[in-house]
Amino acid sequence: MVRTPLALALSWLLVGCPGPPxxxxxxxxxxxxxxxxxxxxPACLSPQQCIDDACIALCDEDLDCIQPMICEDARCAPPQCxxxxxxxxxxxxxxxRCVEPRALACARDGDxxxxxxxxxxxCQQEACRIHAECEATxxxxxxxxxLPRPNPELGLVFERRFAEGVTDHRAAEPSGMTGGYGFGAGxxxxxxxxxxxxxLGDRRREGTPTDDAMILENQSYTGRLHFVPRPELLEPxxxxxxxxxxxxVEGDGFHELLRLGDGSVLLERFQPQRxxxxxxxxxxxxxxxxxxxxxxxxxEDIDHDGxxxxxxxxxxxxxxxxxxxxxxxxxxxxxxxxxxxxxFVRCAPDEVCSHRRQPFxxxxxxxxxxxxxxxxxxxxxxxxxxxPVGDIRQRFRLAPMQNLAFRQQPDGQFxxxxxxxxLPLYDDGSALGLGGLDVNDDGLPDLLVANDSLMGIxxxxxxGEGEVIYVxxxxxxxxxxxxxxxxxxxxxxxxxxxxxxxxxFPLFAWGIVxxxxxRDGRDDVYLAQGSLPPPPGIDTIVWSLHYDALLLQQxxxxxxEASAEVGLSAHGSDDSLNPRHAYSSRGAAKVDLxxxxxxxxxxxxxxxxxxxxxxxxxxxxxxPRCTLIPKPSLVPSFGTGYAIKATDxxxxxxxxxxxxxxxxxSPYILSPYSSGRLRFPSGAILSxxxxxxxxxxxxxxxxxxxxxxxxxxxxxxxxxxxxxxxxIPGRLHVAVRNEGGVARSFRITPDGRRFPVAVRAxxxxxxxxxxxxxxxxxxxxxxx
Numbered sequence: 001m002v003r004t005p006l007a008l009a010l011s012w013l014l015v016g017c018p019g020p021p022x023x024x025x026x027x028x029x030x031x032x033x034x035x036x037x038x039x040x041x042p043a044c045l046s047p048q049q050c051i052d053d054a055c056i057a058l059c060d061e062d063l064d065c066i067q068p069m070i071c072e073d074a075r076c077a078p079p080q081c082x083x084x085x086x087x088x089x090x091x092x093x094x095x096x097r098c099v100e101p102r103a104l105a106c107a108r109d110g111d112x113x114x115x116x117x118x119x120x121x122x123c124q125q126e127a128c129r130i131h132a133e134c135e136a137t138x139x140x141x142x143x144x145x146x147l148p149r150p151n152p153e154l155g156l157v158f159e160r161r162f163a164e165g166v167t168d169h170r171a172a173e174p175s176g177m178t179g180g181y182g183f184g185a186g187x188x189x190x191x192x193x194x195x196x197x198x199x200l201g202d203r204r205r206e207g208t209p210t211d212d213a214m215i216l217e218n219q220s221y222t223g224r225l226h227f228v229p230r231p232e233l234l235e236p237x238x239x240x241x242x243x244x245x246x247x248x249v250e251g252d253g254f255h256e257l258l259r260l261g262d263g264s265v266l267l268e269r270f271q272p273q274r275x276x277x278x279x280x281x282x283x284x285x286x287x288x289x290x291x292x293x294x295x296x297x298x299x300e301d302i303d304h305d306g307x308x309x310x311x312x313x314x315x316x317x318x319x320x321x322x323x324x325x326x327x328x329x330x331x332x333x334x335x336x337x338x339x340x341x342x343x344f345v346r347c348a349p350d351e352v353c354s355h356r357r358q359p360f361x362x363x364x365x366x367x368x369x370x371x372x373x374x375x376x377x378x379x380x381x382x383x384x385x386x387x388p389v390g391d392i393r394q395r396f397r398l399a400p401m402q403n404l405a406f407r408q409q410p411d412g413q414f415x416x417x418x419x420x421x422x423l424p425l426y427d428d429g430s431a432l433g434l435g436g437l438d439v440n441d442d443g444l445p446d447l448l449v450a451n452d453s454l455m456g457i458x459x460x461x462x463x464g465e466g467e468v469i470y471v472x473x474x475x476x477x478x479x480x481x482x483x484x485x486x487x488x489x490x491x492x493x494x495x496x497x498x499x500x501x502x503x504x505f506p507l508f509a510w511g512i513v514x515x516x517x518x519r520d521g522r523d524d525v526y527l528a529q530g531s532l533p534p535p536p537g538i539d540t541i542v543w544s545l546h547y548d549a550l551l552l553q554q555x556x557x558x559x560x561e562a563s564a565e566v567g568l569s570a571h572g573s574d575d576s577l578n579p580r581h582a583y584s585s586r587g588a589a590k591v592d593l594x595x596x597x598x599x600x601x602x603x604x605x606x607x608x609x610x611x612x613x614x615x616x617x618x619x620x621x622x623x624p625r626c627t628l629i630p631k632p633s634l635v636p637s638f639g640t641g642y643a644i645k646a647t648d649x650x651x652x653x654x655x656x657x658x659x660x661x662x663x664x665x666s667p668y669i670l671s672p673y674s675s676g677r678l679r680f681p682s683g684a685i686l687s688x689x690x691x692x693x694x695x696x697x698x699x700x701x702x703x704x705x706x707x708x709x710x711x712x713x714x715x716x717x718x719x720x721x722x723x724x725x726x727x728i729p730g731r732l733h734v735a736v737r738n739e740g741g742v743a744r745s746f747r748i749t750p751d752g753r754r755f756p757v758a759v760r761a762x763x764x765x766x767x768x769x770x771x772x773x774x775x776x777x778x779x780x781x782x783x784x
Contacts, residue, residue, distance in 0.1 A: 038050035038053060038054065038055050044056075056075055056076075057069070057075065057076035058074055058075060058076075059071035059074060059075065059076050060074070062095065062096075064076070068082075068096060070095070070096045070097065079096030079097070080093075080096060080097050080098050081093035081096060081097065081098050082096075086098065103122040103123060103124070104116075104122065104123035105121060105122060105123075106118035106121060106122065106123050107121065108162075108164045109164070109224060109226065110164045110226065111123065115129075116144075117142075117143045117144040117145075117224070119143050119145075124144075125144075126144030126145070127144060127145045127146055128140035128144060128145065128146050128223075129144065129221070129222055129223055129224075130222045130223060130596070131223075131596070131617055133146075134146035134147075137149055137619065139616065139617040140223050141223075142159075142161055142223060142224070142225075142614070144223065144224070149616075149617055149618050149619045150616060150618055150619070151618060151619040151620070152566070152618060153565075154518060154552060154560075154562055154565060154566055155518035155519065155520060155552075155618070155620060156517050156518040156519075156566055156615065156616075156618065157566050157567045157616045157618065158566055158567035158568060158601070158613040158614060158615060158616060159567055159613070159614055159616050160567075160569055160611070160612065160613060160614075161225055161600065161612040161613070161614045162225075162612070163220075163225035163226070163227055163593075163612065164226075164227070165214070165216050165227045165228075165229050166198065166200065166216060166225070166227050166610060166612070167609055167610055167611065167612055168609065169200045169211050169214065169609065169610060170209060170210050170211050170577060170608070170609060171183040171201070171202060171203040171204070171210055171211070171242075171605070171607055171608070172203060172204060172205035172208040172210050172577075172578075172607045172608075173203055173205060173606055173607045174203065174204060174205050174206075174318075175205055175206070176318050177318050177321045177322070178316075178317070178318055178321075179293075179315055179316035179317070179321075179430060179452070180532040180533060180606060181242075181295060181315060181316075181432065181586065181606075181661055181662060182203065182242070182584070182586040182604060182605050182606040182607060182661075182662065183200075183201040183202065183203040183242040183243070183586075183604060183605065183607070183662065184201050184242055184243035184244070184295075184586065184587050184604045184660075184661065184662025184663040184664075185198060185199055185200050185201060185243070185244065185587075185589075185602065185604055185610065185662075185663055185664070186198070186199040186201075186243065186244030186245050186246055186257060186258075186259075186663070186664035187199075187246060187589060187591055187602075187664055187665060187666045187667070188244075188246030188247075188255040188256075188257055188664065188667070189246075189253065189254070189255045189667075190215065190217060190230075190233075190254075190255065190270060191217070191254070192252075192253040192254050192255075194627075194629065194696045194698075195218045195220065195593075195595060195696075196218060196591055196593070196666060196668065197215065197216060197217050197218045198215070198216045198218065198227060199213070199214070199215050199216075199244040199257060199259070199664075200213065200214050200216065200610065201213055201240075201241055201242035201243050201244065201604075201662065202240050202241065202242065203240060203242050203607065204240060205607075212231075212234075213234060213237075213240075213241050213259070214229055214230075214231065214234070215229075215230045215231075215233045215234060215257075216228065216229055216230065217229075217230050218593065220593055220594040220595065221594065221595070222594060222595055222596045223594060223596055224594060225593055225594050225612070233268075233270065233274070234268075235276065239261050239262065239264060240261055240262065241259040241260060241261040241264070241266065242260070242261065242295070242662050243259075243260045243294075243295055243296075243587075243661075243662030243663060243664070244257050244258060244259045244260065244664055245257075245258045245260070245297040245298075245299070245658075245664030246258070246299075246638060246639075246664050246667055247267075247299040247308060247310070247638050248308070248636075248638055248667070249267075249269075249308060249408065249412055250412065251308075251631075251632075251636060252271070253631075254270065254271040255667070256268060256269050256270070257270075258297055258310070258664075260294035260295055260296075260297065260312070260662070261293070261294065262293045262317050262319075263280060263290055263291055263292065263293070264278055264280055264294070265278065265279040265280050265292075265294050265312055265404075266278055266279075267279055267414065277413070277414075279310075279312075279406055279414050280292070282406070282414065282415050282416055283404075283416055287416075288399035288400045288402065289314070289399075289400070289402065289404050289416075291317075291319060291320060291323075291400035292312070292314035292400060292401070292404060293314060293315045293316065293317035293320065294312050294313065294314060294315070294404075295313060295314075295315040295431070295432070295661065295662045296312070296313030296315070296431050296432060296433055296434040296658075296660075296661065296662070297310060297311060297312050297313065297434060297658070297664070298310075298311040298434045298435065298436045298447070298640060298658050299311075299637070299638035299639075299640075300436050300445050300447075300637065300640060300641075301445075301635060301636050301637070301776065301777070302405060302407065302417070302422070303407060303417075303778075304349075304635075304767065304776050304777050304778045305777075305778060306634075306635075306636065306777055306778075307408040307409075307410075307636065308408055308636045308637075308638060309405065309406060309407050309408050309414075309417075310404075310405065310406040310408075310414060311403065311404075311405055311424070311434055311436075311447060312403060312404040312405070312406070313403055313431030313432070313433070313434045313449070314400065314401045314402065314403055314404065314430075314431055315401070315430045315431060315432065315452075316401065316430040316452065320398070320400045320401060323398070323400065324398055327398070340359075340360065340429060340451045340452075340453065340454055341359075341360055341427075341429060341431075341448075341449045341450045341451040341454045341471070342357045342358055342359045342360055342427075342448075342449060343357075343358045343360070343437075343439050343446055343447070343448050343449075343469070343482070344356070344357055344358075344423060344424045344446060344447040344448075344449065345357075345358055345439060345440060345446045345486070346442075346444035346445060346446050346447075348442075348444070348735070348745070348774075349444075349735035349737070349743050349745065349767050349774065349778075350735045350743040350744055350745040353423070354421060354422045354423050354424075355422065355423040355424060355446075355447065356423075356486070357423065358439075358482055358486045358487075358488070359488060360450075360454065360469070360471055360478055360480050360488055361478060361480065361488045361490060398428045399428070401428050401429065401430055401431070402419075402425055402426060402427060402428050403424055403425050403427055403431055403434075403449070404416065404425065405417040405422055405424075405425060424447050424449060427449055427451065429449070429451025429452060430451055430452040431449055431450070431451055432450050432451065432452055432454065432455045432456070432510075432661045433448075433449075433450035433454070433455060433456045433457045433658075433659045433660055433661055434447065434448065434449060434450075434457075434658060434659070435447070435448035435450075435457040435459075435640070435657040435658050435659035436448070436637075436640030436641060436657050436658060437459055437469070437640070437654060437657045438641065438654075439469070439482065440482075441773065442772070442773060442774055443683060443769070443773035443774035443775060443776055444774050444776050445640070445641055445681065445776060448469065448657070448659065450471055450472075450659070453473055453474035453475075454471050454472065454473050454478070455471075455472045455473065455474075455508070455509060455510045455511075455661055456471070456472040456509070456510050456511050456512040456528075456587070456588075456659055456660060456661060457469065457470070457471055457472075457512060457657065457658075457659030458470040458471075458512035458513070458514040458525065458655070458657070458659060459514065459654050459655065459657055460514045460523035460524075460525060460553075460655070461523050461651055461653060462479075462491070462495060462523070462553065463522060463553065463555075465481065465491065466481070467481075467654070468480060468481050468491055468495075469481075470492075470497060470512055470514070470525060472509035472510055472511070472512055472527065473509060474506055474507075474508050474509075475500050475501065475506040475507070476492055476493065476498035476499070476500040477492050477497055477498050477499055477500075477509050477527075478490060478492050478498075479491040479492040479495055479497045479498075494558070495558050495559055496551070496557075496558025496559040496560075496561070497525065497551060497558075497559055499527065499529075499549065499551075499561070502545045502546075503541075503545055505538075505542045505545055507529055507545075507546060508529060508530060508531055508532060508546065509527050509528070509529045510528050510529065510530060510585060510586045510587060510588070510661055511526075511527070511528035511585065511586060511587040511588030511589070511603065511604075511660055511661065511663065512525060512526070512527060512528075512588070512659060512660075513525070513526040513588050513589065513590045513601060514526075514655040515590060515599070515655060515670070515672065516672045517550060517552070517615075518552060519620075519622045519672055522552075522553040522554075522555075523553055523653065523655075524550065524551060524552045524553055524559075525550070525551040525559070526548070526549075526550055526551075526588060526590075526601055527548065527549045527550075527551060528548050528585035528586065528587070528588040528603050529546045529547060529548060529549065529585055530543075530546050530571065530583065530584025530585040530586060530605070530606055531543045531545070531546050531581075531584055532584075532606075533581075540580070540581060543571070543581040543582040543584060544571060544572070544581075544582040546571055546582070546584065546585075547563045547568070547570065547571055548563060548568045548569075548571075548585055548588075548603065549561050549562070549563050549568070550562045550563065550566050550568065567613065567616070568613060569611065569613070571583040571584065571585070575605070575608050575609050575611060576605070576606075576607060576608040577607070577608045577609065578607065578608065583605060583606075583608055583611075584605060584606035584607075585603050585604070585605060585606075585611075586603075586604045586605055586606060586661055586662065586663070587603070587604045587660040587661045587662055587663030588601055588602065588603045588604070588660065588663070589601070589602050589660060589663055589664075589665040589666060590602075590665075590666065590670055591666045591668075591670065592625060592627055592670055592694065593612075595627070595694055595695075595696075596624070596694060597623075597624020597625050597626070597693075597694030598614060598615040598616070598617060598624065598625065599614070599615050599625055599670055600612050600613065600614050600615070601613045601614075602663075604662065604663055622672075623674040623690075623692045624674075624690075624692070624693065624694040625670055625671060625672055625694065626670075626671045626673070626674055626688075626690035626693065626694055626695040626696075626697060627668050627669070627670055627671075627694065627695040627696040627697070628644075628668060628669040628670075628671055628678060628688060628695065628696070628697050628699055629668050629695075629696045629697065629698045629699065630642060630668075630669065630678060630680060630699050630701070631698060631699065631700040631701060632680050632681060632682065632701050633682075633700070633701040633702065633703040634680075634682040634684070634701065634703075634705070634706065634775065634777050635680065635681040635682040635775070635776055635777050636681075637680075637681045638667045639656055639658060639665060639666060639667035639668070640656060640657050640658055640681075641680070641681030642654070642656055642669055642678060642679065642680065642681065643678075643679040644669060644671055644673065644676055644677070644678055644679075645673075645676050645677045645679075646673040646675075646676045647673065647675045647676050647677070647687075649673075649676065652679060656669060668696065671688075671690075674689070674690045674691070674692055675687070675688060675689040675690065675691075676688060678699055680701050681776065682701065682775050682776070682777065683770060683773050683775055684701045684702065684705060684721065684723065685723035686699050686701065686723070702720070704720065705719065705720050705721045706718075706719060706721075706768065706775065706779070707719075707720075708766070708779055708781065708782055709782070710759070710781060710782045710783070710784060711784070713758075713759070714756050714757070714758060714759070715756070715757040715758075715759045715766065715781060716754055716755065716756050716757070717732065717734075717748070717754075717755035717756075717757065717768065718753075718754070718755075719753075719755075724770070724771075728750070728753055728755075729755070729768075729770040729771055730771050731747070731770075731771050731772065732747070732748040732750070732755050732768060732769070732770060733745055733746065733747050733748065733768075733769035734746065734748055734757055734766055734767065734768055734769065735766065735767045735769070735774075736757070736759060736760075736763050736765075736766050737763070737764060737765045737766070737767075737778060738760065738762045738763050738764060739762045739763075739764050740762075745769075759781060763781055764780065764781060765778035765779060765780055765781060766778070766779050766781055767779065
């Protein structure tokens with residue numbers, strides 16, 4: 001029989017005063033247990049005293065008693081408890097006593113046990129974990145307590161959120177000539193658990209405290225941000241990797257990570273085993289791309305073979321700027337005007353070209369007075385008109401900044417595309433943002449490139465005008481539509497989206513996030529802004545003149561600008577960690593980090609700390625936003641090429657296109673609609689219904705909605721596509737590619753529900769165009 005200390009103490013008390021132990025020789029007089037009370041018989045053993053005819057041990061503290069007795073009212077008594085189960089909730093067993101739990105001191109939520117939050121530096125039990133645990137007019141605040149829901153005039157409000165390991169991650173821009181692009185992050189699913197983990201980049205300046213790059217596993221739950229550092233996942237590296245972009249190479253849900261740095265693009269694999277590959281090492285030794293400072297990326301099936309490939313954007317670095325300065329001096333000081341960016345529209349499958357270039361327009365400031373300046377600008381250069389953009393292949397090229405592209409091989413390795421294959425590789429500007437968007441809606445993915453001074457890219461639907469491409473800039477931002485001839489039509493000023501200047505200084509805009517933020521059915525824009533270090537002679541007040549803005553689309557008239565009115569934090573030195581200048585935002589991304597159905601905006605910076613603003617539930621009740629996890633089968637993608645539409649909607653929204661400086665955006669779709677339709681990059685359309693919940697909802701594209709059969713020298717298409725009228729195309733064109741890579745295209749006349757295609761002996765692949773939109777995938781022609 002096992003006896004606990006509590007049971008032993010009780011039995012000891014019940015038998016009265018214990019008898020003395022056996023006496024050693026010469027021990028002196030010993031009192032014997034004769035069954036008499038201590039008043040009649042022998043004296044009690046020290047430290048006991050005879051009280052009320054019983055031997056009682058007196059005490060001042062627990063140490064005066066024989067264990068496990070405790071000191072109660074100056075007398076030794078049995079303990080009240082031996083384990084927590086001996087006490088009534090919420091009491092705990094501490095030193096033999098049932099006591100109320102003591103408040104634990106804390107500095108942050110992570111210091112507290114499960115179900116507790118840190119408030120006023122003390123761990124306190126949560127009153128709520130989800131909004132439904134509060135009254136209908138209340139919401140569950142980040143501290144785990146119920147607060148009244150606000151009723152903001154503009155329909156929405158944000159609040160700052162803080163998460164250990166994330167919002168205290170420090171970075172500092174190095175000294176010397178840099179692009180001033182700051183540090184970024186990357187969202188990806190490390191462990192295939194449906195939430196997004198986070199990579200935070202590093203940027204270091206000698207003598208300034210900074211943190212190493214880090215992967216943080218997302219262990220947040222509804223209403224609480226909680227990230228666990230995983231330092232063992234990254235090998236120590238003296239080089240800086242300020243940014244990262246996710247990719248799912250095998251399409252298995254375990255994401256890989258692209259870490260981008262100066263002369264390095266690391267592909268980090270975590271499953272089935274840890275592996276690191278530097279893609280830059282696949283370039284020839286003399287290739288100028290070995291000097292690429294990679295800072296932007298898009299994962300896309302460039303060659304339409306069913307495997308994800310990579311676009312990599314190269315940016316200014318200290319060594320590239322030194323090379324540029326030397327080259328300009330040799331050319332007699334002529335200003336260098338790189339291509340400022342464009343849409344590279346994909347050529348049709350039967351054309352011999354790869355892309356056609358459609359410029360966004362000319363730069364606001366061709367001389368770049370504020371850009372990358374180490375001295376005062378040259379007035380004669382600044383007053384001159386920008387040089388017209390000519391043939392891209394004839395322009396002066398700074399080879400280390402030309403973009404890169406890598407083709408995925410059947411074994412999962414990545415090798416560079418040949419330069420002559422792809423026109424966007426001739427772009428020698430500092431590619432701050434790359435975006436994937438089918439601009440002309442022909443089904444083929446196009447590439448959007450934002451070069452310095454252009455910084456970020458978004459796409460939004462403007463009521464009465466249709467979709468416009470929004471490009472952040474130094475000075476007036478661009479809102480561009482393309483006419484039938486591919487010419488850019490500037491709409492920024494008329495729409496109130498330009499935000500050109502404040503107090504005579506041009507505003508620098510960077511990150512762009514598009515969503516229906518106030519849930520009124522119209523697209524809105526979050527714009528991250530922040531200055532570059534001003535050249536000598538320019539007042540440093542330009543830092544604090546910048547602010548992050550929310551641009552709300554109005555039913556009539558231009559967009560309405562708001563900042564502090566919707567809870568966006570002002571730019572100050574508390575977040576920049578530098579008393580010499582205010583905070584300066586860079587890339588931005590939206591995501592539901594704690595799966596509560598309300599979005600967070602993650603904003604990175606020139607230096608200092610990342611910032612998180614969370615959407616606050618208001619009295620204007622809306623269903624929670626729903627996270628959709630698409631699983632493509634025919635055309636692979638990672639966060640680009642998708643479109644969503646509300647159940648009763650008429651217009652597709654294509655908000656997710658990457659487009660950020662040094663920040664890999666979410667590969668998942670954060671839908672403001674609880675139900676609707678999702679269009680895949682292949683054109684497949686599936687309905688979703690989150691049933692008023694926040695998800696995530698996994699939406700899988702059917703694997704066999706296009707089938708090929710071949711017999712008697714004839715190829716036949718078969719379709720199982722319920723989203724098409726009758727389940728089959730109304731119009732079908734095909735492109736057929738032969739063994740030599742030459743393609744031809746023609747229209748197919750259906751035979752009932754069959755679509756026969758005459759093929760030749762040397763034909764190897766076919767691509768379908770359904771009702772005017774290509775399915776961007778070369779399908780292998782089956783053998784006889």
